[in-house]
Amino acid sequence: MGKRTIIPFGPQHPVLPEPIHLDLVLEDETVVEAIPSIGYIHRGLEKLCEIKDFNQMVYVVERICGICSFGHGWGAVASMEGAMGVQVPERAEYLRTILHELGRVHSHLLWLGLLADGFGFESLFNHCWRIRETVLDLFEKNTGGRVVFSICKVGGMRKDISNENLKEMQEVMNGLKAEIKEVTDVFINDASVKNRMTGVGVLTKEEAEELCAVGPMARASGVPQDIRMTDNHGVYGKLGFEPVLEEAGDCMARTVVRIREVFQSIDLISKAIDQIPDGPVDMKVPNKIEGEYITRMEQPRGEAFYYVKGGGTKFLKRMRVRTPTNMNIPAMVKTLAGADLADVPMLVLTIDPCISCTER
Amino acid sequence: MSERVFVEQNFETVDLSQLIAKVGDMKAGGYRLGQICGVVLDDDTYEIIYTFDKGHQLYNLRLDIKIGEEVESITGIYWPAFIYENEIHDLFGVQFNHSALDYQGKFFKISEETPWKPKK
Amino acid sequence: MSAYVTKSPWVVHYDGSSCNGCDIEVLACLTPMYDVERFGIINCGNPKHADVFLVTGSVNEQNKGIVKQIYEQMPEPKVVVAIGICACSGGIFKDCYNVLGGVDQVIPVDAYVPGCAARPEAIIDAVVKGLGVLQAKREAMLNKVEKVEEVEEVVEDAVEEPAEEVAEEVKSEGGEE
Numbered sequence: 001m002g003k004r005t006i007i008p009f010g011p012q013h014p015v016l017p018e019p020i021h022l023d024l025v026l027e028d029e030t031v032v033e034a035i036p037s038i039g040y041i042h043r044g045l046e047k048l049c050e051i052k053d054f055n056q057m058v059y060v061v062e063r064i065c066g067i068c069s070f071g072h073g074w075g076a077v078a079s080m081e082g083a084m085g086v087q088v089p090e091r092a093e094y095l096r097t098i099l100h101e102l103g104r105v106h107s108h109l110l111w112l113g114l115l116a117d118g119f120g121f122e123s124l125f126n127h128c129w130r131i132r133e134t135v136l137d138l139f140e141k142n143t144g145g146r147v148v149f150s151i152c153k154v155g156g157m158r159k160d161i162s163n164e165n166l167k168e169m170q171e172v173m174n175g176l177k178a179e180i181k182e183v184t185d186v187f188i189n190d191a192s193v194k195n196r197m198t199g200v201g202v203l204t205k206e207e208a209e210e211l212c213a214v215g216p217m218a219r220a221s222g223v224p225q226d227i228r229m230t231d232n233h234g235v236y237g238k239l240g241f242e243p244v245l246e247e248a249g250d251c252m253a254r255t256v257v258r259i260r261e262v263f264q265s266i267d268l269i270s271k272a273i274d275q276i277p278d279g280p281v282d283m284k285v286p287n288k289i290e291g292e293y294i295t296r297m298e299q300p301r302g303e304a305f306y307y308v309k310g311g312g313t314k315f316l317k318r319m320r321v322r323t324p325t326n327m328n329i330p331a332m333v334k335t336l337a338g339a340d341l342a343d344v345p346m347l348v349l350t351i352d353p354c355i356s357c358t359e360r
Numbered sequence: 361m362s363e364r365v366f367v368e369q370n371f372e373t374v375d376l377s378q379l380i381a382k383v384g385d386m387k388a389g390g391y392r393l394g395q396i397c398g399v400v401l402d403d404d405t406y407e408i409i410y411t412f413d414k415g416h417q418l419y420n421l422r423l424d425i426k427i428g429e430e431v432e433s434i435t436g437i438y439w440p441a442f443i444y445e446n447e448i449h450d451l452f453g454v455q456f457n458h459s460a461l462d463y464q465g466k467f468f469k470i471s472e473e474t475p476w477k478p479k480k
Numbered sequence: 481m482s483a484y485v486t487k488s489p490w491v492v493h494y495d496g497s498s499c500n501g502c503d504i505e506v507l508a509c510l511t512p513m514y515d516v517e518r519f520g521i522i523n524c525g526n527p528k529h530a531d532v533f534l535v536t537g538s539v540n541e542q543n544k545g546i547v548k549q550i551y552e553q554m555p556e557p558k559v560v561v562a563i564g565i566c567a568c569s570g571g572i573f574k575d576c577y578n579v580l581g582g583v584d585q586v587i588p589v590d591a592y593v594p595g596c597a598a599r600p601e602a603i604i605d606a607v608v609k610g611l612g613v614l615q616a617k618r619e620a621m622l623n624k625v626e627k628v629e630e631v632e633e634v635v636e637d638a639v640e641e642p643a644e645e646v647a648e649e650v651k652s653e654g655g656e657e
Contacts, residue, residue: 019495019543040543041497042468044451044475044576051575063572066501066597110504113511129511136508147501147597212393212440230416294369294411294418305395305411322395330440356499359468469542475577 004032009344020355022348026341034336034344036329042359046319053314054080054289059150064321065357066147067110068299070103072321073152074234075297079306080154080316082293086285090235092156094276097234098166099143099151100297101265101272105173106135107300108258108265109180111352112187115255118349119196127183134176138169156282163276170273173266184259197251201335201347204249213331215302215324216257217351221249227298239271254350288314299324301352323357371409371420376431382421383434386412391419396444398452403427403478406452410434425454427477435460451476486611486618488520492530494550496583497573498537501597502564506534514600519608527553532610534603535583538566538573544586551587557617559610561591564598571596 009022019040025033048060061076062069074096081088113128136146142161143149151158161169187193203213208221218225226243228236244260246253289310297304302324309318328351335347374382394411401407401424408431410421425431433456434441445456446467453474456462495503509516510523524530527550539547551560562583565571570581583589590613591606 019546037463037466038468040540040546041495041537042470042540042542042578043497043538043573044470044578045573047475047577048573048575060572063499063501063596066499066504069499069501126511129508130513133508133511133513145597146599147505148499209392210439212438225416227416292369294420296418303394305397307397307409309399318397318399320395320397320399322397326443327395327440329443354500356495356497470540470578472577 003027007341009348020348020353022336022344024336024341024344029341031336031339031341031344034333036333038355038359040359041356045360046321049316049319054308054310054316055154055314057316057319058153061319061321062148062150062152064323064360065354067107067354068103068301068357069148070099070152071297071299071304073150074100075295075299075304075306075321076308076319077152077154078297079293079295079308080289081285082295083289083291083308083310084154084286086155086283088156089280089283090277091160091279092281093235094272095157095161095281096152097236097239098161098169098269098272098276099139099149100234101269102135102138102169102173104265104300105262105269106132106139108262109135111258111300111349112184112255115346115349116187118345119193121193124183124186131176131179131183134172138172141165142169153282155285156280158282160281163278166273166276170270173269177263177266180262184262187255187259194252196343196346197255200251200343201339201350202248202250203331203335205247207334208249208331211331211334212327213302214327215299215352216254216261217302217328217331219244220246220253220257222247225303227296227303230296233296233298235272235275236268238275239268241268251346251350258352288312289316301325301354301357302328304357321360323354323360325351325354325358328353329358368418369420370418371422373422373424376423376425376429379421379423380432380434380437383410383437386419386421387437390414393438393441394418396441396448398448398454398476400452400476400478406454408448408454427453430455430457432457433459433462450474453477486615488522489531489607489611489614490522490524490529491532491534491607492524492527492550492554493534493536494543494547496535496537496539496543496547496567497579498564498566499597502536502567505597505600506536506563506603509600509603514604516604516607519604519611521607527551528555530554531558531614532607533558533560533587534563534607535560535567535589536563536598538570538579538581539583539586540578540580544580547583547586557614557621559590559614559617560587561593561603561606561610562589563593563603563606565594565596568592568594 005026007024021037023035062073064072109128109132113125116124143151203221205222208218208223228241246257290312292309294307305322307320311317332351391412391414394413397409399407404427408423412419442461446463450468567583573579591610593602593606
């Protein structure tokens with residue numbers, strides 16, 4: 001056994017937009033063990049449910065994460081609507097699905113950019129983010145916000161999106177496909193990118209199941225695990241959803257899954273806009289919550305849990321969110337063991353860590 | 361308008377002595393650990409909810425404990441549970457015994473100790 | 481030589497306990513749509529290279545020391561910009577048990593950018609305003625102004641009225657001793 005060295009990684013590190021700390025135990029250049037420690041951005045926002053009523057809690061939950069903000073808002077209202085036993089108007093469900101998929105496109109493009117930056121391909125990073133701005137413009141036009149929208153509320157949507165705007169959105173997104181393809185082809189075909197990612201950080205199907213990985217991390221290892229396959233999540237059942245699967249389980253596979261999901265999301269948006277019915281987007285709901293309800297959402301990073309427990313008043317007794325990164329940290333720790341030190345940033349990035357989600 | 365399909369809410373109450381056997385059964389049945397969540401019921405009772413998933417169907421185990429009671433760790437069965445157990449330890453002050461990866465209260469470094477624990 | 485520091489300020493970014501919203505907007509500033517590199521601004525990972533410190537999110541017990549350490553490692557003169565309402569005051573998370581409040585609880589802040597999330601235009605405007613403060617601090621250093629009040633005066637003169645189209649607030653916190 002060689003001499004062991006412990007190298008601290010983070011919390012302030014050039015590849016990390018967010019603080020996570022890893023103690024990397026090294027033998028020469030090889031990682032033997034990685035010990036994660038978190039808590040740098042723990043805010044304790046779940047406890048705010050004691051002083052904010054359930055309508056206000058939606059705003060708080062949306063601010064768990066600025067990237068999958070819409071999905072968190074939807075998850076929170078879906079769990080509260082579940083506890084109340086209400087069915088929101090169909091148009092609202094369609095609008096939520098459309099915005100959620102739009103959020104996935106923006107999140108995956110953002111991640112592809114960060115990944116490119118992680119392996120030192122800065123122009124690719126800039127191209128990904130340039131394309132992403134088009135998606136943000138659509139958000140801004142239709143909801144008023146670029147990052148946090150607060151358009152989802154218990155009982156439906158705060159405002160409708162007109163059919164003309166939806167048609168425009170459909171055109172813009174379909175037009176974006178060619179541009180995205182140009183960029184994503186570089187990830188798939190470029191020799192230097194392949195070199196960095198193929199065969200690096202392999203997570204087998206058995207390991208993914210054993211470590212309870214979720215989202216693109218699990219799907220890249222061939223585990224068909226996507227909440228959008230179930231019929232109680234938005235209108236995915238009506239859109240004919242099939243999960244994107246890859247078999248290799250390495251960094252490349254995780255990238256390819258996300259690239260294919262970008263195109264899939266654009267198709268889903270297009271289909272949903274073709275099918276969307278007219279009608280109201282909002283309904284009256286009780287102003288108190290009783291009972292408990294667990295629901296799940298497929299966020300860009302994977303499956304997220306929302307648990308609410310009402311106390312018969314407008315205040316919740318407990319609002320619990322379990323986010324995808326939480327469940328992917330064990331898998332990340334597993335893939336880190338045995339990796340080269342120079343590959344650590346790549347491995348950390350390919351789980352698409354969202355630390356503010358993890359710590360809430 | 362189509363009817364909303366609600367997520368099936370399967371809850372089963374277990375007690376401390378059954379926990380490990382029950383969780384072992386879930387593992388043998390091919391379930392995946394979804395999450396563990398702590399809830400404050402009243403001034404001296406916590407509820408810990410273990411959620412499992414198989415084929416997108418949820419199954420929950422509900423465990424009621426008195427504050428101060430110690431719980432057997434399930435990290436021997438589901439290793440990823442260490443994240444939740446350390447979190448509940450740091451936020452609620454529940455002691456998990458025989459954990460495979462115990463951070464000894466250093467998982468979340470927070471200004472206030474066990475902020476969720478009811479103040480007497 | 482004094483004229484050049486504001487022509488190419490380097491920034492270092494730290495995420496306090498932000499939700500990512502402001503972080504991705506800070507990064508968006510660096511990309512082709514907003515392109516702060518036209519002001520000579522480069523994002524660097526090393527605090528010892530940096531002139532401007534961008535902080536997003538509020539401070540807590542855990543990252544207090546890190547924020548302070550990054551600030552102390554930066555060479556004089558330096559400017560701190562608090563981005564987003566959380567960095568200004570704690571925002572929606574003000575009442576959380578693990579949040580101390582705005583960044584100014586730990587280090588002096590020169591420019592505040594409100595908003596949830598702060599818009600890229602506002603961030604750019606604040607950084608450019610911060611450069612005025614940087615220049616003033618530099619001049620004060622070069623002229624060896626010893627009295628603190630004089631430094632404050634110079635700094636205050638440097639901060640103009642905020643641009644109207646962008647809802648942002650610039651406050652000066654005075655010079656360093």
